[in-house]
Amino acid sequence: MKTQARQPLQIPNLQEHSAEELKILSLRIRERILQLAHRSKSAHVGSALSAVDVLSTLYFSILRLEDWEQRDIFILSKAHAAMVLYSTLVERGILAPELLSGYHQDRGTLPAHLDKEVAEGIEASTGSLGHGFNLALGQALGFKRQGIDRQVFTLIGDGESQEGSVWEGALFAPKLNLDNFTAILDINRLQGYGRPDEICAYEPQKDKWEAFGWEVFTVDGHSVEELKAAFKTPRTGRPRILLARTVKGKGISFMEDQLIWHYYRVTDEHLELGLKELQTEAEELKSSIRAFEENEH
């Protein structure tokens, strides 16, 4: 199947988002993920939730998307977290919301891992780990060699970075001067069946990437302020990686840092409890924004 040439997307222009607004967007994305996981009875809700704030920061604050033909690229390398990408793309006006109802369904619209042929905005067909990172490096190299000013971002998982291909790419990227490339490592410290540092010599990640010649930032992967600051730091000619310390299942108290939420399914009860938590948090955020604005006046 080869999709026909698509029209360039017209997506909404954005005003600069405040940190509070980004947090509210993140909560909406988490709601969508919870609903998707519930309706489709699919796994990987924990992996999607840990990456929400990285994606909301990228899509609402960092990626240049307005000129679609010359847009910046984001490749979700840990594509088992596809729900976070689909939800963010809908929230950003790139993906049609009606496509979500066919996620992970028979005769559906969106597969559990990514197929770039199914919709504009899905930049690469990923799912097997240790591919998207290197595809993204290739794109960054391609833009660089052609003198095209486009940035490439990719999100990899901490389990994923056990793949040899990641370390092959880590060795070569600094030699290629890929200062248009940024990787984000989602360190949620839980993979399918254990913790990375329990099953291999995982840490120290910072030392490893620095030793390979990368520009390394360690950030709280749920702090939109820290993420934004790292993304916006002027480049020094080297490829960049953000070590994003995250919590698997972030935002839903009973899912946080629990191994089972790599695979567990969201029941009616989970959904109800989870949505309630997210809504309470959103209300609190909104009222603090209102209080702040009233103070300002």
Next chain:
Amino acid sequence: MRNTFVKELLHEAQDRRDFFVISGDAGLGVFDEFSQNSKDRFMNGGIAEQNTISLAAGMAMTGMKVCVYNIIPFLLYRTYEQVRNDICYQELPVILAGIGAGLSYAPAGMTHYSIEDLALTRSLPNLEVLSPADPQEAKACARYALECKNPIYIRLGKTGEPNLHPNSELQITEPLILKEGEDLTILFHGSIGEEVLKASQELSENQIEVQVISLPQVQPLNTDSLLAQIPPSQKILVVEEHQKTSGLGASLAQKVIQEKLDIDLEFLSIQDEFVHHIRDHSGMRQHYGIDAQGIKAAVLKIREEEIAFKR
């Protein structure tokens, strides 16, 4: 043919700014001039084959025409999933130039042979596969690959193969007749053509005239144009430097059944085993009975059986 292919490729692409070559730490001498003169269009991808293939796919996603050059097991086997997911699944027109087809690296050892590569490529639906017989076909392959809109794999030998065609003005996607003959057709791909032609000349001396056809494009397999060259009910002997279960012969046999073709097929190829013999290239061909003498013997046996059957 390896050097001829690369020379032609680099010559034809000399003015293309979108063209880029990644070598897998291979090609000493072959890329020296290009890598010096076109530093921004050449990269030694090192001994990091997975990264190399994904990198090539990523560059192709930005509109570049990338050729990856490596020894076949490291180009295709090590990276099967990268070739499958990143190049073929995403339908990117990357050129995979593989060297050391068949047993041409003997006695390098089994790790360096490629006698089952077509088993892998058969499972990749968007991939085109070319297996040139001589430097002239290799040249035509290079020109075709540069224009090809699909992912493409070229199965190249090494060096020193003689020219079987007078020039490279060849329809590389069509069966290429190297010798006429009514008694039987030998169909082959790759550098084994040298042995096939030698056998056919010796058979001529015995008044047996075989038709010799080179089929460089082994995937997709166009049986229509092939059958147009073969008289009905004539026996075809498929000769290839590849394992029996998964080569051109096997693909053709499947077509014969699926399309109910009136073809009588025989195979002469390498038996399915891991190679432990320590022989040079021609010694290996002799061992597996795919050298000129082995081919000649196979044809004579078929002729004897046909005569016995008619009695």
